[in-house]
Amino acid sequence: MATIVAEPTGRPVVREPHELSFIRKYIFSSDHKVIGIQFLFLSLFFLLAGGLLAMMIRWQLAWPGQPMPLGSLFPETMAPDGIMLPEFYNSLVTMHGTFMIFFAVMLLLVGVFANYLIPLQIGAPDMAFPRINMASFWVAVPAGLIALASFLVEGGAAGAGWTSYAPLSAMPEASGVSLGQQMWIVSLVLLGLSSILGSTNYITTVINMRAPGMTWMRLPLTVWALFITAILALLSMPVLTGAMIMLLFDQTIGTHFFLPAEGGQPLLWQHLFWFFGHPEVYVLILPAMGFTSEILANGSRKPVFGYHAMVGALVSIAVLGFMVWGHHMFQSGMNPLLATSFMVSTMVIAVPSAIKTFNWMGTMWRGNLHFHTPMLFAIGFVMLFVIGGLSGIFMASAPFDIFIHDTYFIVAHIHYVLFGGALFGIFAAIYYWFPKMFGRMMNEKLGKVHFALTFLFFNLVFFPMHTQGLAGMMRRLYQTTGYEHLEGLQWTHVLITISAFGLFLSGMLFAVNFAWSLFRGPKAPANPWNATTLEWQTPSPPMHGNWEEVPVVYHGPHEYSHPDVADKDWLAQNERPDVVSPARP
């Protein structure tokens, strides 16, 4: 074999000369790893909060008008005698969506993993702007607190749905919620600021902080996905911020942007919201696709099938994602010709999505499959994403969409992509990177039980919702009784609610596993999964500055079972070519 001269080793990482104080180290830290972990605790808290709201929603749907367990804890304004009021139900639905989309899934995907993984996977000592990174966390905290606190103010939390369509959201006299709605806006403007600060950092870091030898086509797919996601968030979040500010002004200083009586245009809100909203959908799924690609390669001990096609698919999904927002508005009285063009552009997204799906199958094909917990969740992601993606194609078709508009079919679809997709990807990623974050392994057995129960209950909860939607169950309905066409469906609501409780409890299993492993889990080695990317080539957890010296990258990101390597089935990105034992001399 021809010998290759090793490239020079990297520079030593500049480290702080003295120990940092407790506050600078764990609270106002500018270390990307600490910030990632701070985001992890914040977003898991909101995942729990959003889950609890969902349980209350489910109670009302299965047993309308029955007092909730522990319902007496709620004040008169929410649930007198434990029976929830319609206004409170509206707040629950709105805040469940808000918590889950903005504070749980988005923060888990981007706040946690972009922060934690980007510098480690590209071989950088930290983010490009560590203090801006710290600011992005400390802006997200008050955003979350304001959203939570809005339940306590007069009139309750925002109740106009997570999409807050105007004019309902702009007219407190119509919705009965004034301060709650304004707090909702302020909270999301702050979260948008946090997201923009974060995205600026992620994009700059990926562009300019890569280790020597880390070419664009050697970036792990997780980094690619997070990079593209950051671009989407960077360009879509400000549009939401602009819309939110106009909505806030309509409520507070008497402007008329969305109020038709004065010439304002309610439809403008829908356009602005969905111009943000559709790229946001991909913000919520692309990182999970990145994690899945990487974990499937690891669990199959094979390189990712079609790496370049995977990158191309990510990029084209992002570009197309900005051109399809009108498919949320087929019911708005849109010109059918325009609806057709949105329909076609939406359906085109099926092409890159299918490329990804087939490449995941290609990655697993004839692999040496290891079914560890992250792998199980990654496979679950692929299966459920396919179901959610296919119902997405149904809905892209304007005639069908008009039929199922604002029904539980939509609810089923969004949960298949956001829970079955994004959240399964998140669970896979947490199980996979937990050892790196905390230096301890999570319990495999509990993890597998968690997966099995989550998969089972998830499908029991959300699959029947397709049928309910086709049967005419409306999306934000408070009371299921009293509608002739819904009478036969009541038993399905009960089935779904009982399964939802099961789903929540299996989530608790994860919480127990997480908390227990944090303190009692077995110590993790540097590279427990025999993985190839850079973060596994430094101790678990990595020291401040990540590396003893900046690594030099020689190989692609997912080099498993390489034919030229004899003694192991993986090849780390920074392994020097002259010390790898050749299979064929």
Next chain:
Amino acid sequence: MAGAVTYYAGRAPERGLAVYTQKVGMWVFLASEVMFFTSLIGSYIILRFGASETWPLPGEVLNIPVTAINTFILICSSVTMVKAFAAAEVGDKRGTRLFTLATALIGSTFLGVQILEYRELLHEGFGPSSGLYGSTFYTMTGFHGFHVFSGVCCLFWASWKAFRGGYDNRAYKGLEVLGLYWHFVDLVWIILFTVVYLI
């Protein structure tokens, strides 16, 4: 074993663009700012087309000559900003001080004129709740003013730093990055002046 060779050899070490990190960061941040102003200006265009019969003609409500002079003032501040950066680049500390402070002062003048304009309009009874025209006018120019205000604050801070000799031909990045922001704010105003005042 030709295959193995191409596999291992790889490409020469790659480390980002030939542009320093702070500058890349500012470009990226400005991309989001473009989208923010696009949402406001785009909404303005949509709302105006929807209510074109009742929309006031240019000059009917707003005082175009005063704002035209104010626009010229803001453009002048972009010139002094460039001069400040050019002076720092060649190590002319006196020029850096002078031009940075000049930019901050000219920016403040712009803000002062804008505040006087607001006072005048409010006095005439034209406020943010005066129909769509008032809503869009105050939101767009107000957010632009907020951006100018942030820029002016940074410029005063930069002047303070310049007076302490903080910028020279090795350390001028901060000034260049601030300059990018300042030119962007200036450019937004030229667009706003055109769409809000002139057409």
